[in-house]
Amino acid sequence: MTLDPVTLAVLQGRLEQIVDEMDATLFRSAFNPIIAEAHDASHGIYDATTGATVAQGSAGLPVFVGSMAGAVALTIDAANASGGPSEGDIWIFNDPYRGGTHLNDMKLVQPFFVDGDLFCWLASVGHYTDVGGSVPGNYNPAAVESAQEGVLIPPMKLRDRGVLRDDVVNLIRSISRVPVNAYGDLQGQLNSLHLGTARFTTLVDDFGATTVAEGFSELTARAAELMRSRIAGLPDGTYSLDDHLDNDGNTDELIQVALDLTIDGDEMVLDFSRTSTAVAGPVNISRSTAIAACYVALKHIFLDVPANAGCLEPIDIRIPDGSLLDATWPRPVAGYTETILRVMDVMFGTLAEADPAISNGSSYGTINALSIAGAADPDNRWVMFTFYGGGLGGSPVSDGLNHGNAPLSTATIPPVEVLEASYPVRYTRWSLRPDSGGHGEHRGGLGAEYEIELLDEAADVFVFGDRARVGPPGVVGGGAAATNDIRFIVDGKEIVPDLGSKAIGVVLQRGDRIVMSTPGGGGYGNRADRTDSDIERDLRLGYVTKTEQ
Numbered sequence: 001m002t003l004d005p006v007t008l009a010v011l012q013g014r015l016e017q018i019v020d021e022m023d024a025t026l027f028r029s030a031f032n033p034i035i036a037e038a039h040d041a042s043h044g045i046y047d048a049t050t051g052a053t054v055a056q057g058s059a060g061l062p063v064f065v066g067s068m069a070g071a072v073a074l075t076i077d078a079a080n081a082s083g084g085p086s087e088g089d090i091w092i093f094n095d096p097y098r099g100g101t102h103l104n105d106m107k108l109v110q111p112f113f114v115d116g117d118l119f120c121w122l123a124s125v126g127h128y129t130d131v132g133g134s135v136p137g138n139y140n141p142a143a144v145e146s147a148q149e150g151v152l153i154p155p156m157k158l159r160d161r162g163v164l165r166d167d168v169v170n171l172i173r174s175i176s177r178v179p180v181n182a183y184g185d186l187q188g189q190l191n192s193l194h195l196g197t198a199r200f201t202t203l204v205d206d207f208g209a210t211t212v213a214e215g216f217s218e219l220t221a222r223a224a225e226l227m228r229s230r231i232a233g234l235p236d237g238t239y240s241l242d243d244h245l246d247n248d249g250n251t252d253e254l255i256q257v258a259l260d261l262t263i264d265g266d267e268m269v270l271d272f273s274r275t276s277t278a279v280a281g282p283v284n285i286s287r288s289t290a291i292a293a294c295y296v297a298l299k300h301i302f303l304d305v306p307a308n309a310g311c312l313e314p315i316d317i318r319i320p321d322g323s324l325l326d327a328t329w330p331r332p333v334a335g336y337t338e339t340i341l342r343v344m345d346v347m348f349g350t351l352a353e354a355d356p357a358i359s360n361g362s363s364y365g366t367i368n369a370l371s372i373a374g375a376a377d378p379d380n381r382w383v384m385f386t387f388y389g390g391g392l393g394g395s396p397v398s399d400g401l402n403h404g405n406a407p408l409s410t411a412t413i414p415p416v417e418v419l420e421a422s423y424p425v426r427y428t429r430w431s432l433r434p435d436s437g438g439h440g441e442h443r444g445g446l447g448a449e450y451e452i453e454l455l456d457e458a459a460d461v462f463v464f465g466d467r468a469r470v471g472p473p474g475v476v477g478g479g480a481a482a483t484n485d486i487r488f489i490v491d492g493k494e495i496v497p498d499l500g501s502k503a504i505g506v507v508l509q510r511g512d513r514i515v516m517s518t519p520g521g522g523g524y525g526n527r528a529d530r531t532d533s534d535i536e537r538d539l540r541l542g543y544v545t546k547t548e549q
Contacts, residue, residue: 003214008222011207011215012055012306018199019043019057022124022192027059029191031184032129033422034385037414041126043192045200046072047216048111048118052309054216061409062299062307063340064125066292067100068107069309072121074098075109078155085111085118088162090193092172093155094131096146097327100288102334103131103150104138106172108158108189112200114209120216122196124189128182130383132175137371137385139464141249141502143282143332151175152329159190177373178383223310228266230302231314238262239353241346242274243362245338246469246500248281254469255279255324257342261350270294270347271318278324282332282464285339290325291317293340293408297347300407301358337367337387338466340408345472348393352475357396361444361522362472363407364390366484368465368501368518372508374424374456382456384423389413391437391445391520394478399534400445400521402432402543424456433482433517434545438471440478440523441530446543447482447518454508461488461506467519468500478523485517 003011022043030036042060044053051072056062074095079085090110096102109123133150134140143149153175158168172186173179204212238260245255258274278284285293294317298305305311319325325343327333345362352359367387374382392400392407405411416427429451437444463486471480486503488495490512497503508514538544 003211003218007211008215008218011212012219014203015045015055016058018196018203019045019055020059021199022196023057023059025192025195026124026126026188029188030126032181033414033418034129035126035185035188037418038386038411040409040411041124042068043124043196044068046121046123048120051076051121054120054219054308056307059410061411062296063292063408064101064105066295067288068123068125070288071099071107071125072109072123075121075155079111086161087111087113088159089157090159091155092158092168093153095152095154096333097286097329098288100286100292102138102336103133103152104128106189108193110193110197112197114204119209122193122200124192126185126189128176128185129385130177135371135462135504136177136373136383136460137462139334139369139371139462140282140504141335141462141464141499142504143334144250144280146330146332149282149332149334177381219306220308220310223306223308224313226305227302227311228314230305231263231268232266234263234354236263236265237354239350241349241353243342243345243349243473244470245283245342246466247502248279248283249335249464249499249502250281252499255283257324257339257346259346259350261354263354267314267316269316269318272323272325273318273320276324277322278327278331282334283339284324284327284331284333285336286333287319287326289336289340290319290343293343294347296408297344301351335464337369337406337408341365341406344407349473349475356476359475360395361393361400361438361440361474361478361524363392363521364447364467364481364519365472366390366466366501366519367406368463368484368486368516370514371462372423372425372454372459374459382423384419384425386414386419388448388450388516388518390447390518391481393472393521394438394440394442394444394474394524396442396524399443400437402446403448404445424454426453426455427451428453428513432543433520434542436482437520437543438474438479438481438523439527440474441525441527442523443530443538444472444474444478444481444521444523447520450516452514454510454512457510459508461503461508461514463501463503465501472519472522474522475524477526479527481520481522484519487515489513489515
């Protein structure tokens, strides 16, 4: 190493500051609440040759950071096929197969040059409210092919040598049911890249390109070295766990997600060979998305390892071709969130077997993606898309968090005030769900209860959730949490979805309601070891109503 530790630490801080500012720029300028309030977006800096992650923002979705390495690699291939990148170029696309995640996540990727030479890539990704397809908001549980989920845009130049292409901007607007939102979010991403370019230019001016490049290499090597040391501290062996998704949105049959985790010295193998093959419905995920889920789970366990590509250097991830975790076009992937949560659940469970002191019970395991679309006035269409929280798993040191967001992200649940101000709905209930956390020495966090009343004349409702059949499991003897429960009150009558927490085309009239009771988190440890004071506190606060908990 030629860089002294102080210079390296300052470089790391400066890189993280750049991407944090890019995050903040988009959050403050985006039009749709899923980016502006929920922070369903991310920014990063990536290697010039491979697209590997160099730095990520701390406020965006961690799962994007891993998957965006695939997106940048796809951009590199597209650029090289057309003569290479030029200064001022920006590519845009939402390809979920090599770029990761699903069609709603629009990626913008820009090369950064120093003295005419490509130095790195800057990238922005954000969840757009709507990108066409059969269902407003695009979480279509009945989809059996990509086209039913939205319009797939391959890598194309949004900006060519500094000139913004109006035809591509018009394309992005035209595929959306809410084109004003799409235009505003796009401009926010462009502003984020503009700021990132300015900040990175200042960094290179301050330290010199050679020093910054050395910092890239050293930070990646440090992450790999630290991850190896953390793995070496775990007992050698193979640890196995099976979990399940409720169904694929078409056939009501459980879908297996299975992991055999092997630790051998300072290396780890994550073998998903026993996972189900790809399914007809939209719970498949691409290989890059599956790898990103493993990355996020590892970062939850090994908090001190720097967040870059070096994290995965000692990890061998084995995903069989044609499996649920290796989706290729035109397999539908809109519900990727449910599957990566299950990947993370089996990661947490197997690591708890290896060392109970480092892991935790499963989270509530579903984002309950809800889309309500109103078209009573054809000239004033609206699409409300949002997601909902639940309990996180109990840990070695505490009960799980009540009503948190899923561990795939650092996103926040949009506030009720913002949703009611933005859309014609009223929340008549938003509270914790008693008895929903799994029992244990450290109880799982509580899920939530929501009740949403429609104020518009009429609307169509679509919901994509999971964990209605199999509750989130605990670890080290902890109990499973309550299952997901979604119902619709239409004209005074209760409707329960046939597929548990997946439903399409439910028609509401003014005054009809959606009722959701989300899962808690899995428990940690034996319930007999829970202290009397903790039990008394749970009963006093109404967290539990049964004394055996």
